[in-house]
Amino acid sequence: MGPIVWFVAGILLAAAEVLTGDLTLLMLGIAALGTAGVSAVADTSIAADAVVFAVISAVLLLGVRPLLRRRFGSPPPTLTNIDALPGKSALVLEEVAAHAGLVKLGGEVWTARPIDPTEVYEPGATVYVMKIDGATAVVWKGP
Incomplete structure (x- = not known):
């Protein structure tokens, strides 16, 4: 039952990113999907799932998100x-x-x-x- 909850949460978070455009919910959604994968393969407890989610989220939010924001966050300035x-x-x-x-x-x-x-x-x-x-x-x- 645990991997299904993480999977659904990941899909919902990634879909909710469309409303914000900040890349935060997308990073959390990817972390939830990663946790669903780990939980399905290793059959971990909810506490272990929480740790996996926290680690993946931290890596994505602190490492990947800033790179993506710099690359795609703002359009090139158009002189007017x-x-x-x-x-x-x-x-x-x-x-x-x-x-x-x-x-x-x-x-x-x-x-x-x-x-x-x-x-x-x-x-x-x-x-x-x-x-x-x-x-x-x-x-x-x-x-």
Whole structure:
């Protein structure tokens, strides 16, 4: 009777993981399934089953779970808004100089200035956004 209880508990815990996504219940479910296996093979007592469950749980929660959380826990960051603009190309609409200029960037018109204040970019040139400074794109034509 002992292995069946551990097996059912393991399946229920693993299924409940879907609701949390924290990997804790999954680790406990795997530990319960491991305990069910040991209990079925060795015909152990409930006290021995508890020790087996505790050991497997500790290994999984302290060893495996942190590795899985690092690997799968958070999606890679997706840059949005102005954080996604550096590295994008832009078309110069009006001469870009130290104190004035307009570029078309991602379908929008932005004020712009060159990263090197001594440079001037003519209309029609393609430049690259190095950073966004307030509402101004700091651009560079490249080598």
